[in-house]
Amino acid sequence: MGGRDAVSTFIELLLQARQEAQPVAVYSSDSESNDYDVGFVEVVSNTHLVLNAITPKGESDGRHLIPLEHIHRVDSKTAYVNKLKLLHQYHDSVFESTLAPVTEAPDMVSMLEGAKEHGHVVSLLDAEGYGPSGFVKDVASDHVELQRLNSKGMPDGVAVLMLEAVHRITVDTREERVLGFLFRYHYELQRLIDS
Numbered sequence: 001m002g003g004r005d006a007v008s009t010f011i012e013l014l015l016q017a018r019q020e021a022q023p024v025a026v027y028s029s030d031s032e033s034n035d036y037d038v039g040f041v042e043v044v045s046n047t048h049l050v051l052n053a054i055t056p057k058g059e060s061d062g063r064h065l066i067p068l069e070h071i072h073r074v075d076s077k078t079a080y081v082n083k084l085k086l087l088h089q090y091h092d093s094v095f096e097s098t099l100a101p102v103t104e105a106p107d108m109v110s111m112l113e114g115a116k117e118h119g120h121v122v123s124l125l126d127a128e129g130y131g132p133s134g135f136v137k138d139v140a141s142d143h144v145e146l147q148r149l150n151s152k153g154m155p156d157g158v159a160v161l162m163l164e165a166v167h168r169i170t171v172d173t174r175e176e177r178v179l180g181f182l183f184r185y186h187y188e189l190q191r192l193i194d195s
Contacts, residue, residue, distance in 0.1 A: 007068050007069070007071075010068060010071055010074055011044055011046070011068070013074050013076055014041050014044045014049060014074065015041075015044055016076075017040075017041050017076050018040070018041035018042070018044065021040065022040075022076060022077060022081075022085065023038055023039055023040050023054060023081050023084060023085050023088070024038070024039070024041060024051075024074055024075060024076045024081065025037070025038045025074070025075040025076075025078065025080070025081055026038075026039075026049065026051065026066060026071055026073075026074055027071070027072055027073035027074070027075075028066050028067075028070040028071045028072065029070045029071075029072060036073075036075075037051055037053055037064050037066065038051075038053065038054055038056075038081060038084055039051035039052050039053035039054050039061070039064065040052045040054070042063070044068075045068075046068070047067060047068055047069075048065055048066065048067055048068060049065070049066045049067075049068060049071070050063060050064070050065055050066075051063070051064040051066065054084055054087075054088050056084065057087060057174060057178065058084050058085075058086070058087025058088035058089075058090075058091050059088075059091060060088075079152070083152070083182070086181075086182075086185060087178060087181070090181065090185075108163050108166065108169060109139055109140075109141060109163070111169055111171065112136050112139045112144055112169065113136075113139050114171075115136050115171045115172075116135070116136035116137070116138075116139065119135065119180075120135075120171050120172045120176070120180070121133060121134060121135060121149065121171075121172065121176035121177070121179045121180040121183075122134070122135075122136060122146070122169060122170065122171045122176065123169070123170045123173070123175075123176060124144065124146065124159075124161055124166045124169055125166065125167060125168040125169070125170070126165060126166070126167055127167045129168070131161070131166070132146055132148045132159045132161075133146075133148070133149055133175075133176060133179055134146045134147045134148040134149045134156070134159070134179075135147045135149070137158070141163075142162060142163055142164070143160055143161060143162050143163060144160070144161055144163060144166070145158060145159075145160050146158065146159045146160075146161065149179045149180075149182075149183055151179075152182055152186070153178070153179045153180070153181065153182025153183040153184075153185070153186060153187065154182075154183070154186065154187055155183075155187065
């Protein structure tokens, strides 16, 4: 069989990613089998790769030196890698909190009404710490209606929850800001373009 060897193919892909300023996910034998490094390619030589790494929240995570001989997979332009690029590019605006200070402890209903009024993403968690995230559509004294968001920030149906089943409410955490940003970037921007 002819063709290039894997290292040459990796080098070509990494150089293209550097030229296009696209992050990549690099799987290497010096990390756990399901673990990988994501970042922007700074340098590629015949022996090593230098990545300007980013975290799953798009934050800078230092510089990683990876021997090319340890690389067994490189992903480029995947939905996940593109999501991290967006979060990195807009990091300051994504993670800037817009919560107004509170002067007294609110109850669940007033907290949810405030989140609805300000357009904040909330998570409604049960006793095990699980539950949907999204925008509050309606609040009553005994239940809440939520416009759910999936992990990519896209609308994912509606959930109606009894407030007695909600053990914890989080509003505008880092994860929720990511969902809100992705919703505005992908969904609202696309609707604006299409109109």
